[in-house]
Amino acid sequence: MDTQDQENAYKIAYEREKRARLKAEDLLETKAREIFLQNDQLRENYDLLKKQQSIILQNDKLATIGTLAAGMAHEINNPLAFVKSNIESLGRYHASYSRLVSFIKEVSTHLPEAEQNNLKALFDEEDIDFIQEDLPDLMVDTIEGLTRVRDIVMNLRSFARTQSSDRCAAHVVDGLHSTLKLLNSELKNAVSVKLNLAPVHEIYCNPNALNQVFLNLIINAKHATEGRENPTIEITSRDTPSEVIIEVTDNGCGMPPEVQKEIFSPFYTTKPVGSGTGMGLAIAYGIIKDHEGEISVKSTEGQGTTFTITLPIHATKEIEQTDN
Ligand SMILES: Nc1ncnc2c1ncn2[C@@H]1O[C@H](COP(=O)(O)OP(=O)(O)OP(=O)(O)O)[C@@H](O)[C@H]1O
Ligand SMILES: [Mg+2]
Numbered sequence: 001m002d003t004q005d006q007e008n009a010y011k012i013a014y015e016r017e018k019r020a021r022l023k024a025e026d027l028l029e030t031k032a033r034e035i036f037l038q039n040d041q042l043r044e045n046y047d048l049l050k051k052q053q054s055i056i057l058q059n060d061k062l063a064t065i066g067t068l069a070a071g072m073a074h075e076i077n078n079p080l081a082f083v084k085s086n087i088e089s090l091g092r093y094h095a096s097y098s099r100l101v102s103f104i105k106e107v108s109t110h111l112p113e114a115e116q117n118n119l120k121a122l123f124d125e126e127d128i129d130f131i132q133e134d135l136p137d138l139m140v141d142t143i144e145g146l147t148r149v150r151d152i153v154m155n156l157r158s159f160a161r162t163q164s165s166d167r168c169a170a171h172v173v174d175g176l177h178s179t180l181k182l183l184n185s186e187l188k189n190a191v192s193v194k195l196n197l198a199p200v201h202e203i204y205c206n207p208n209a210l211n212q213v214f215l216n217l218i219i220n221a222k223h224a225t226e227g228r229e230n231p232t233i234e235i236t237s238r239d240t241p242s243e244v245i246i247e248v249t250d251n252g253c254g255m256p257p258e259v260q261k262e263i264f265s266p267f268y269t270t271k272p273v274g275s276g277t278g279m280g281l282a283i284a285y286g287i288i289k290d291h292e293g294e295i296s297v298k299s300t301e302g303q304g305t306t307f308t309i310t311l312p313i314h315a316t317k318e319i320e321q322t323d324n
Helices: 003-108 113-125 128-159 172-187 207-225 280-290 316-323
Strands: 168-170 192-197 203-205 232-239 243-250 294-300 304-312
Touching: 003 113, 003 128, 113 128, 168 172, 172 192, 172 207, 172 232, 172 243, 203 207, 203 304, 207 232, 207 243, 207 280, 207 304, 280 294
Parallel strands: 192 232
Antiparallel strands: 168 203, 232 243, 243 304, 294 304
16 A cells, blocks of 8 residues: 555544544533423422422321311300300409499598408508509400400301301402592592403302401401502402412512421411411411412512412302202
8 A cells, every 4th residue: 555545544543533523522511402492391399299299298287277276266266255255244343342342432531440451551561542443444455365366266157167158140240349448538539440350250259258268368468568658459350261360479578498388387477476366377378279260379488479269160150950
């Protein structure tokens, strides 16, 4: 082989090797891209699985708490009733004692001086004047405390859905209008309310319970917009052939993800002690689940929040017939 032939042979071998290398690189790149996409898909599926797992856990937790809540509400309700009635009786007894004390003070002026002094010493020793002054305040505070306990028990009961759930075919938009009417004085000077209420298909539901959900969401939205610029709540209704969708959006303070995770748990509140029971959204969640619907939240801290309720449109007539 002369030098020329040798060079040609090298060149051919080099070209062949180059082609093979390019092909291999191409293949490698395609495979790498495929693996990357599969990895992405895997991560997405994993996230979805994690989300579904936490929803299942959450549902389970709420169902257990619901059963517990129903039992607790029942247990607390009876003693609460007699404590309240006893306090009312004590109030009446106190009125009688007050009359007696005033009368004793009045007639004591006719007693011999020694007896008057004894009586005064007794009054001082037992702090009767202070008791007379303090008792009405104590009664008022006690009744207020009991009323708070009663509210919590009532909330627990509706969370546990132990109350009657009378269902009928109804238009939820009518419910929204009457809820807004009820809240008129609360919202009027505090927040502007924009309504985007398209007529929607009637659904078979417990209208009072759904109104309570709307009320809880609107009050929360109002609280979230307090002190914000141009506070606004927007309420939207629409439907698809199978669902009615209601959205309540506010431009309030929003929530960080760690708060969003907890909001449907009973007693979870970020409000100061005494101003929120933390039951509003837990009740809303229970009621929507009872209607086989969904309630979800989208929120950005510092920008606002949207709650979305999706309710299935059942074959209203069929359900009514099977109910009768
Ligand atoms: N629209 C909203 N914007 C910002 N945060 C919200 C909103 N709605 C609810 N939250 C948060 O979710 C928490 C729980 O709400 P939930 O209605 O269950 O209880 P609450 O309003 O604190 O008390 P309650 O409703 O029993 O008086 C609130 O304390 C608040 O932190
Ligand atoms: Mg609330």
